[in-house]
Amino acid sequence: MSAETERHAREDILGTLRRGLAAAPLIVPSPPARPAPEPITPDPWAKLAEVLTPLSVPLRLAGNPAEAAALVADIARERKATSYTRWGESLDGLGIDEALSGLTRAEAAPCRDLSKIDLGIALAHGVLVESGTMVLAAGPGRHRAASLLPPSSIILAPRKALLEDVGKLPELLAKLTAGGRAPACVNLISGPSSTADIELVLVRGVHGPASLTIVGLDWDF
Amino acid sequence: MEVNTQNFRSLAERASANKRLRGVLDHATRHFQRCRQASMDALPHREEYFARARAARFNALAHLPELLEELEKNATALGTKVHWAHDAAEARDIVTGIAKAANAKVIVKGKSMITEEIALNPALEAMGAEVWETDLGEFIVQLAGEPPSHIIAPALHKSREDVVKLFAEKLNLHGEAIPELTMLARHALREKFLTADMGITGANMAVASTGSVVLVENEGNIRMSTTCPRVHVAIMSIEKVVADFEAVADILRVLPRSTTGQRMSSYVSVLTGPRLEGETDGAQETHIVILDNGRSRVLGDPELRQTLACVRCGACLNVCPVYQTIGGHAYGWIYPGPIGALLSTLLLPEDKTRDLPYGCTLCGACHRTCPLSINHPQALLTLRAREKGGSILGRAHSLLARHPHAYRAAVGTARAVDPQLDLLPRLPGLSGLTGFVEARRPPELKKSFTARRRSAAKKERS
Numbered sequence: 001m002s003a004e005t006e007r008h009a010r011e012d013i014l015g016t017l018r019r020g021l022a023a024a025p026l027i028v029p030s031p032p033a034r035p036a037p038e039p040i041t042p043d044p045w046a047k048l049a050e051v052l053t054p055l056s057v058p059l060r061l062a063g064n065p066a067e068a069a070a071l072v073a074d075i076a077r078e079r080k081a082t083s084y085t086r087w088g089e090s091l092d093g094l095g096i097d098e099a100l101s102g103l104t105r106a107e108a109a110p111c112r113d114l115s116k117i118d119l120g121i122a123l124a125h126g127v128l129v130e131s132g133t134m135v136l137a138a139g140p141g142r143h144r145a146a147s148l149l150p151p152s153s154i155i156l157a158p159r160k161a162l163l164e165d166v167g168k169l170p171e172l173l174a175k176l177t178a179g180g181r182a183p184a185c186v187n188l189i190s191g192p193s194s195t196a197d198i199e200l201v202l203v204r205g206v207h208g209p210a211s212l213t214i215v216g217l218d219w220d221f
Numbered sequence: 222m223e224v225n226t227q228n229f230r231s232l233a234e235r236a237s238a239n240k241r242l243r244g245v246l247d248h249a250t251r252h253f254q255r256c257r258q259a260s261m262d263a264l265p266h267r268e269e270y271f272a273r274a275r276a277a278r279f280n281a282l283a284h285l286p287e288l289l290e291e292l293e294k295n296a297t298a299l300g301t302k303v304h305w306a307h308d309a310a311e312a313r314d315i316v317t318g319i320a321k322a323a324n325a326k327v328i329v330k331g332k333s334m335i336t337e338e339i340a341l342n343p344a345l346e347a348m349g350a351e352v353w354e355t356d357l358g359e360f361i362v363q364l365a366g367e368p369p370s371h372i373i374a375p376a377l378h379k380s381r382e383d384v385v386k387l388f389a390e391k392l393n394l395h396g397e398a399i400p401e402l403t404m405l406a407r408h409a410l411r412e413k414f415l416t417a418d419m420g421i422t423g424a425n426m427a428v429a430s431t432g433s434v435v436l437v438e439n440e441g442n443i444r445m446s447t448t449c450p451r452v453h454v455a456i457m458s459i460e461k462v463v464a465d466f467e468a469v470a471d472i473l474r475v476l477p478r479s480t481t482g483q484r485m486s487s488y489v490s491v492l493t494g495p496r497l498e499g500e501t502d503g504a505q506e507t508h509i510v511i512l513d514n515g516r517s518r519v520l521g522d523p524e525l526r527q528t529l530a531c532v533r534c535g536a537c538l539n540v541c542p543v544y545q546t547i548g549g550h551a552y553g554w555i556y557p558g559p560i561g562a563l564l565s566t567l568l569l570p571e572d573k574t575r576d577l578p579y580g581c582t583l584c585g586a587c588h589r590t591c592p593l594s595i596n597h598p599q600a601l602l603t604l605r606a607r608e609k610g611g612s613i614l615g616r617a618h619s620l621l622a623r624h625p626h627a628y629r630a631a632v633g634t635a636r637a638v639d640p641q642l643d644l645l646p647r648l649p650g651l652s653g654l655t656g657f658v659e660a661r662r663p664p665e666l667k668k669s670f671t672a673r674r675r676s677a678a679k680k681e682r683s
Contacts, residue, residue, distance in 0.1 A: 001306075001314040010305040013459060013513045017286040020521020026283040031276035034471070035266035051484070108501045111449035112415045131485035140499030144448045148441060166473050166485070170466035173491070181299065182431055184496050185447075185503055188489035193441035195403060197358035197374060199381050200252050203403040206357055207410065208441025208488070 037164035040129045044162045045216055051132035052214060055191035056204065061216040069099035071215050072121060072154055076100055079152040079211060081118035085109075088141030090123050091156065108143035120146035120209070124157045126172040130165035133190040134214065137176045137183040144185055153209035155189065158221040222340060222368045225553035226565050229576040236547040242378060246548050249377050253539040256482030257590075264478060274475045275593045277468035278530040281460070285520060288429040288462045289511060296432030299494030301507040309339035312512045316421065316454055317344050319508055323452045325350055325419040329410075331436065331443035332356035333423030334372065334533065335456050335512065337555040338568075341421070353413045355442035357406050364391045370549030371557065372535035373480055378548060410442070420446030420504065424457035425532070426472065427509065430465040433493040434509065437476065437486045444488055453492070453504035458512050460520075460529040472532060475592040479534035515568045524603045528563045530593050537587035537597060543580050552577070559587035559597035566604050578604035 040047050049059045060075075062068035072094075076084065083104040086096060097105060106117050122142070126135035134155045138144045147153050163172065169188075176183055193208030204210045225232065236242060261267055281288055293303045306312035320328065328350050330336060342363075345352045354363040358375035362368065364387050369375030376384075384402050388394045394405045422443050426435040434455045436443045447453045463469060469491075477483040496503035520526050538544045538558030549557035556564040562581060566574040578601045587597040609615030621628040 001304075001311055001318055005311065006305050006315070009307045009311060009513070012307060013305060013511070013517050014286045014289065016513075016517035017289075017459070017520055020517065021283070021286070023521055024523040026279065026523075026526070028276055028279040028283050031273045031471075032269045034273060035269050038265070110501055111445075115411070115415055128485070133485050133489075138500065138503065139497060143501050144444070145502050148444050148448060166470050169470045169473070173466050177431075181497070182433070182493045184492065184494050184500065186491040186493075187444065188485065188491075189487065190483070190485040190489075191487045193439070194487055195357045195440050197356070197361065197376055198379070198384055198399045198402060200249060200374075201399045203400045206403050206407055206440045206442075207355070207414075207445055 034167055037167055040164050044129055048129050057191055057212050059214045061218050063218050065094045068215055069095040072096050073099040075154055075213050076119055083117045084119040085114055085117050085146050086121035087123055111145050114145045114149050117150045119152045120150040121154045122147045124155050124161050127157045127162045128165050131190055133188050136187045138185040139183055148208050151209055152211045154213050156215050156217055158217045227573045229553050232551040233547045236551040242548050246545050250539040250545050260478040260482035270474050271592050273471040277471040278593055281463045282529055291429040292427050292462050296509055299432055301494050301509055304510045306512045308514050312339045312510055313344040315510050317348055319454055323419055327417045328352045328419045329355050329413055329417040329446045331422035331446045332359050335423045335458055355410050372533050414445040414449045417450040419452040420450040421454045424455045424461050426469055427457050427462045429462055431493055433491050436490045439487040448502050452506045454508045456510045459516050476532050476534055479536045479592045519567050525600050527595050531560050536590045540586040540590045542582055563600055
């Protein structure tokens with residue numbers, strides 16, 4: 001369609017909207033203040049685990065980098081993974097590669113090159129405890145495919161990333177944008193890939209990972 | 222898809238006689254209602270959250286032209302190409318133009334009502350592209366050559382046995398159990414995602430303040446469609462824009478709960494422009510197509526514009542006794558249930574939707590269930606009044622109905638010559654009366670209670 005036709009459509013649509021609202025203004029009453037979120041203290045991990053359990057998402061806690069790496073290796077073994085891909089720089093200091101030394105690591109790459117990888121490892125920038133949601137901001141070295149293509153997914157959740165609920169999302173997204181451009185992709189992940197499209201029977205892993213495990217990083221990561 | 226709304230009456234009659242369909246609908250709608258109720262019961266401050274979601278949507282409608290301009294400005298600044306379309310034909314032209322320019326041979330689609338509304342697939346196929354619906358339910362109905370039958374569960378009407386047969390016939394894939402069938406679809410579609418040149422999705426919301434598109438799903442097919450192909454096209458109708466992420470948060474609080482009873486859907490993607498330098502996945506070219514298709518006119522109508530606030534959670538379908546009886550296909554187009562009867566009537570030509578506003582018992586269950594308090598019955602009554610107000614019979618009936626004495630006199634006269642009111646409509650020149658009389662129950666010939674009381678009192682006195 002020509003640029004001229006599109007410009008015409010734009011002017012028409014905006015004009016009709018403006019005329020309609022001028023003729024019959026839409027007055028919207030102020031909504032009530034957003035209710036204060038349920039507190040997640042004193043034990044936010046327990047709250048998170050309670051929400052994740054019905055989603056079939058185990059939460060495992062690590063008190064230091066060595067424990068985190070060991071947990072990742074345990075999960076890889078349980079999932080019989082022979083290959084993995086992980087986010088780069090942000091996870092470099094944890095010793096994951098050493099813990100997974102028997103597995104083949106695939107670097108961030110286009111989807112086709114990661115299609116046969118067994119395990120993906122990524123990091124949450126925020127965790128909305130009330131809904132068990134991991135917020136992941138993609139970027140260079142933080143590929144979207146890591147939490148999507150492999151059949152098994154591990155998301156590392158730092159203690160300082162724990163937030164009450166979706167009401168904290170605007171603030172978190174503003175932080176992720178601070179000082180520059182917004183991330184091109186932010187994924188909110190609340191459980192494994194699932195469908196109930198045939199006779200309402202729940203099946204995990206229809207397109208994304210069938211298994212998701214959260215490793216809580218219970219120190220100042 | 223073909224518009225068949227003009228046959229709503231006959232389709233509804235046929236569907237309501239289908240016992241198997243009614244069994245499926247009963248099971249499914251009860252399931253969705255149970256999930257939703259449990260989730261809502263567990264949500265503290267529910268009314269406040271509903272009010273906030275409602276305000277987010279209605280504020281967006283109140284500032285729609287400014288928000289669309291802001292969305293365009295911010296999305297364009299980050300490298301997304303924004304397009305505008307008056308109607309379905311223009312939107313199809315835009316998307317096929319993008320596909321041609323990208324030399325797209327394989328196209329994957331996320332579940333989207335808007336692409337059904339503009340009948341996009343045949344247009345893309347006509348230019349030689351392979352188009353794959355990737356939501357499992359949509360994939361099933363695509364293979365069956367049928368339209369979706371529920372806003373959030375497109376293949377609701379299909380049994381496991383239907384899917385077994387379909388996969389064997391169309392894909393030569395053989396499975397029996399539901400998890401096995403699901404995995405067959407996963408493998409078949411995974412290959413398509415990896416070879417696709419272009420991904421097409423709708424948009425649950427578009428955020429004016431950042432130029433982002435927000436997509437909500439459970440399967441991951443939308444993430445695949447926006448992560449693997451090099452081009453992503455998001456098609457949105459004008460009303461999908463919201464001001465900012467405060468509004469997104471307020472809507473996300475109630476949308477998944479009202480849809481499936483989840484606190485949050487498995488995946489919510491916030492996409493803002495093409496991938497950044499150094500990223501290895503995500504679309505390198507991004508487009509947003511803003512479609513009107515009659516909605517801008519609806520915004521100027523104070524009685525009907527509430528329809529545009531809908532977030533497509535589908536909860537109104539599940540509680541509707543009409544939908545529970547006839548299912549989605551009987552509505553004759555892509556939008557079923559109370560919201561479908563409204564949207565179709567507002568978006569399609571008048572002569573095709575005359576009966577849709579009558580597909581409602583006015584029980585009000587949809588209004589009570591809608592997280593945004595859309596008053597579907599009130600809006601449907603408005604449409605009825607307008608439709609009937611347009612015909613001579615309707616205007617005459619309306620005039621008489623407002624004057625009870627005149628009404629009684631007219632019906633009394635008619636009854637005097639034709640006691641069953643079955644002969645008059647057959648007279649030459651009065652054929653329009655048949656449908657009119659069939660759809661109404663004129664008052665019986667006996668006197669009103671007050672008149673009978675008065676006459677009894679008079680009798681007593683005398």
